[in-house]
Amino acid sequence: MKQQQIQSLLDKYFAGESSLQEEAQLRQLLQTEPISEEHLTYSEWFQLLDEEAELSLGDDFDAKVMASIEAYSKPKPVIRTLSTSWILRIAAVFALVATGLWWLVRSNPVEQPVVAEAEVKVIDWSKYEPKTVEEAYKVTRNAFRKVATEFNEGTAIATQGIDKMGEMGKLIK
Amino acid sequence: MKIKHFFTLAIIALAAVNGLAQGATSTTASAIDKYFSSYVEDKRFDVVYISPKLFQMIGKIDSKILDMEDDAEAKAILDMAKDLQGLRILTTDETPEVFYKEAKAKINTKEYEVLLTVRDKDGDNVEFLIKETNNVIQELLLLSGGKEEFVLLSFMGNLDLNKITRLAKEIEKK
Incomplete structure (x- = not known):
């Protein structure tokens, strides 16, 4: 059932x-x-x-x-990287700039604008040496006297300048 | 490739630029040699060269032969001369002011340091320049230009400023 x-x-x-x-x-x-x-x-x-x-x-x-x-749903942090191709492009730009600067400096030397551009020749200095030791001594002595005299004159002018500045300083005080 | 690699490349590139610039500068490093070579055979200039050998001989000869009327000055000169490796002199009385300006423009200021500049009332200019290596003066240049004469003196060798001062004092006594 x-x-x-x-x-x-x-x-x-x-x-x-x-x-x-x-x-x-x-x-x-x-x-x-x-x-x-x-x-x-x-x-x-x-x-x-x-x-x-x-x-x-x-x-x-x-x-x-x-x-x-x-x-x-949180945004993932973005990591910026430079690709190899970009690095190569930047390096190429730097290389071009470097070459350009080198060429500019080479073709337009700043510090020698006036003198005739003579190449440095090998000078035979023996042609210009005094014939005797006495003469060499006299030339050397005169050269040193020139140096010493100009040195003295320079220091004298400098000293005068300092003295004048001292006097002016006293007047100001 | 990261940002730090970029900076490394940039530093290398800048170093290369610097190196190239310095290489270019080195082409003007022998400016004074170039100046001498420009005018050494020019008839307008008087040129004198004292070699290291001559300096050695000066140091050895008898002071009586050299007619050294002032012992203290002669001693100071001989004391300086024994350290020298060479002396080059270039003088002219033709357009001296032009040659003075020209020489000043020619000198490489990175190579030479100004020691003293004098300009007197007559308009004559004098400039002392030195070339130092490891705090030792390797070359002393004297440039002088006025209305009458242009003088370029180049003392090569180890130079002692104290000795120059001593000689200057001896001459001042006269």
């Missing part, structure tokens, strides 16, 4: 015509009554549904989901 009732309720359940009460009754019969082997599969099926229904989300589920959403 119970087996027929179970079969009848199963037919209505799978036909989608069973009420909630009938479904509850079916579950109870499958769990409590001794059932045949053919109904054993259905008993296990309903048991599995009950177990899965008991599964619930953990308390930290919402937090985990929100954290993963935020991580996804």
